[in-house]
Amino acid sequence: MIEVAAKPGRSWLHGLIEPAGRPSLRRHLLSSLLVPLMMLLVVESLVTYGGALIYSNHVHDRDLADDAMTLAQMLSQEDLGGKVSPQARFLLEYAPEGHNYFNVSSLNHGLLAGAPELRPASLKGAAQDGEPALYTTMLGRRQVRAATVRIPNLHDPSDQLTVTMAETFRDRHQRAREILLLSIPAQAILIASVFILVLYGVRVGLRQLDPLTARLASREHDLAPIGDADVPVEILPLTRTIDGLFARQRGMLSLQERFIADAAHQLKTPLAGLRVHVERAQADPSKETVHDALQHILRLTQRASRASSQLLALTRVQSTESADAAPLCLLDLAQLVPEMLSVRVHDAIAAGVDLGYEGPSGPVWIDGDRISLQEMLDNLIDNSLRYAGRRSILTVGVSAMPHGASLSVEDNGPGVPPAFLERLGERFFRVPGVVEEGTGLGLAIVQRIAERHRAHVRYLNGSNGGLRVEIVFPPARTSKSLS
Template sequence: MTSLRRRLLLWLLPATFLAGVLASAGTYWGSLDELNDLLNDQMRVIARQAQVDDDGKLSLAGRDGKKHVSKGDEADRVLLQVWRGQAIQFTTDPASPLPAPLHPGFADIIADGQTWHTFVSQSGDTLIRVAQARQARWEALAAIAVHLFWPVLSLLPLLALFLWFGIGYGLRPLRQIASGLARRNASNMERIDTAALPGEVKPLVEALNDLLLRLDRSFTMQKHFIADAAHELRTPIMGLSIQAQLLLRASSAAERESIQTQIQTGTTRLAHLAEQLLTLARLAPETEGASVSIVDLSALARSVVTDRARIAEANQIDLGLVSTETVTVEGSGDNLRILLNNLVDNAIRYAGPRASVDVVVRRNGETAVLEVSDNGPGIPEADRSRVWERFYRSSAHTASGSGLGLSIVKRIAEQHRATVSLDAGPDSKGLTVRLCFYLPPSQQ
C-alpha cells in the first residue's frame, strides 16, 4: 500500500537536505573572499612589522613597542623571508624552494610543484616576503566547509523525526474523514461537516458531500422505482394467475378461447411493462451515458413512421411524416429512436380510431425541433405537469398503458440537453409533444 506520509517524507527530507547543502555552499563561497582578504591582510601586517637590523637579525614589533626576535630554525605555515638583492638574509624555513622576489606586492609562485601565495614589501634595498602555501589555504577552507555542513547532516535524523510526526498530525483530518465515511450506509448519507477542516482538505470533502448527495438521490429514486414497479407488476401478474385458474375450470370451448385471449392480452401488457421498466432503468442518471454521434432526425423519423405504419393502420390511425429538410443533432441514435417510438406509440394508443398523427422535423433558428401531434382527446392542462411522473395515467384516458412512456421521453431529453413541452394539437385539439435540440455551432 502506498503511504502518503512516506511519500511526503521521501520528498521533504531530500529537499531539506539539499536546501541545507545549498545554504552551506552559499555561506562557504561567500566567506571565501572574506577569508582571502583576511589572510592577505595578515600577510601585510606581518610584512610591515618585520624589521631587519644592521647585523641581519629579524625582529617583529608588537603592539607594546617591544621587539620579538624570531629564531631562524622555527617553521610555520606562514613563511617569512628577508632578501637583499639575490641573497637571502633570513627565512623561517631554510628548506623552502622559493626563488628571490622580483618586485613588491602580491604574487603567486609555483615552486617544486607547489603554489605559494606571496606578499613582498620593500624597505630600501631589503625585500621582506611573507608566503603561504595555497594548499594550506584550501585546507583551512575545507575545515570551514566541514564545520558548515556538519550541523546540517547531524540535524537530519531529528528533522526526519519531526517531519514524520508533523505529517501524521497534518493528515489527522483525513483519518477523521475516513472514520466518518465508514459509518455511512445507504440509509445514512449525512454530509461531512467542513467547518473545522483545513482549507486544503475542504475541496475533497465538498466533492465527497456532493457525491453523498447524488448517491442519496439515486438510492431514493431506486427505492421509489422498485416500489412502483412492484405495485405495477402485481396487478397484471395476479390477473394472469386468476385467468390461468379460470382456464382450468372452463366448461366450454368458447369460454376457454375467451380466457386464452385475455391471457394473451395480459401477457402482452406485462411484456410491454417489463420492457418499459428495463428501458427506464437503463436510462437512470447514474448509469453510464450512451455513445454520442451525429444523428439525422429526418431519417430517424422516417424509419420510425415506417416501422409503426402497420400498427397505426390496425388502430385506424393516419400516421404521417412532415419533413422538408435534413436536420441533424448530436446524440445517441438508439436512445432517440426509443424516445420517438414512445411518442408515436402513445399517440397511436390514446388518439383513438380515425385520428391522425403527424411527426414533424424542422429547423427553427439555432434549434432543431421534433414534434409528434395528434387530434385525439389530448391531455387536460391540469394533468400535463404530472404525466411526466412514472406510472401516472390521466383519468381522461381509457386505453391501457404502463404510464412510463413520457417518463422515458423526459429522461432521454434531459440526456440530450433538449427542452420538452406539451401543447394543444392542431386546431386546439389533441396533443403536441415538442422537443427542441440546440444545434452545435457548426450547424447553426
C-alpha cells in the same frame, strides 16, 4: 504484543516504522521533507566551507603580509654588504606557519638569499611605497600565495631591498576543514531537531482528520453529504468528491427503490389476473373456458411484458441523468427523423394509421443522443397508434425556430380534455375514461429524455381535434461553427 503496540498508546515515532507495503501519507510527507533537509545539509556544508576558506585566506594573507613587512624592516636596518646575516637567515628559513619560500634581493647586489624563481623581476604588482603586495603565483608546479614589499636600505640610500615571502595553500585548506568539521555536528543536530519537530507537527496535524474519521465510521447506511464543517481545507476536494459519489449512490438507490415500487404496482394487476384465469381454466376444463382463459392470459402477459419494458426504459433514462451519460453530439433532425420513421411504417399500417412526415429541405441542428431520440420518438408514435384509433392520421414534423428546433407528433384522434393536458408526462397517469390499456409510462419516458436534452415538452390540442406533442430543443452549441 502486536495488538498492544497498535493501540493509541503507541510511540509517536510509529509513522516511521509503518508497514512499507501500504501507502502512508505520513511516510510520504516525511520522506519528501527528509530529502530536501539532507540536501540542505550538503549545501550548508559547502557554504560553510567556502566561508571558512575565505576567512582562512584573509587571516593567512594578513599574517603573510605582516611577516614580510617585519623582515623587510629588520633587514633594512642592517648593513648587508651583499649578504644576509645568520640571524636574519634563521628567521627567513624558520617557517612554523608554512612559509616555505622566500626571496631577498637588493637593487645593487641582486639576489641575497632565497629561491631564485621569486626574484623581483618575475614579480607583478609589487608595492613601491612600503606596503606589501599580495598575489598568487606558480612556483614550479605548485601554486603559492606570496607577499612582496620594497623598502629603501637605510645604510645605503642608493639601494633598495625587496623581500618576498610565499606559502602554499595547505594550511589554509586545513584551517577551513577544521572549521567545517566543527560546524557539521551543530548543523546536523539542528536539522535533526527540525526533522523531529516536523515529524511531531505532521502527527499532530493529521489528528485533525480524527473527528471526520470518527463521524464517517459512525455511519452505517447514511449517504448524507459529509459537509465542510470540520474538514481541513487541504482535503476539501476529496470530501466534495466523496459527497458527489454519495449523491450518485443516493440517486441509484432511489432509482432501484422506485423501480421495485413501480414494478410491484404495474405487475400486481396482470399477475392477479393470470392467477384468476388459470384457476378458472382449472375449475372448468371445457374447451370454450380454456380458450377464453388463454386469450385473457395472452393479453395479460403482453401487458406485463410491455409494463416491464417501459419500466426498464424509464429507469435507463433516469440512470443516464444521474450517471455519466454519453456526451451529446451534433445531429440533423431533418435527416434523422425520416430515417427513424421508416422503421415504423409497418407498425402504422398494421394499426390502420396514416403515418406521414413534414419537414424542411435544409438541415435542422440540435445537440442530442441518437439512441435516446429514437426511444423518445418511438414512445410518441406508440402513444398515437394506441389511442388515436384506426383510420386516423399521424404526422411527425420537424421545423427550425429562431432560437432552436422543434419536433412535433400530432394525430387527429379523440384528443385529451384540456384539464388533463398538464398531467401528461406524469408516471402512471392515464386519462380517465380511456378504454385502451396502457402503462402510463410512455410520455414519462419522453419527458425524461427531453430533460436530458435540455428541451421543453408541450402538450396541446391539435388543429384536427387530436393531441399534439411538441418538443422544443435549444440552439445547438456547436452550430456557430457551421455558419
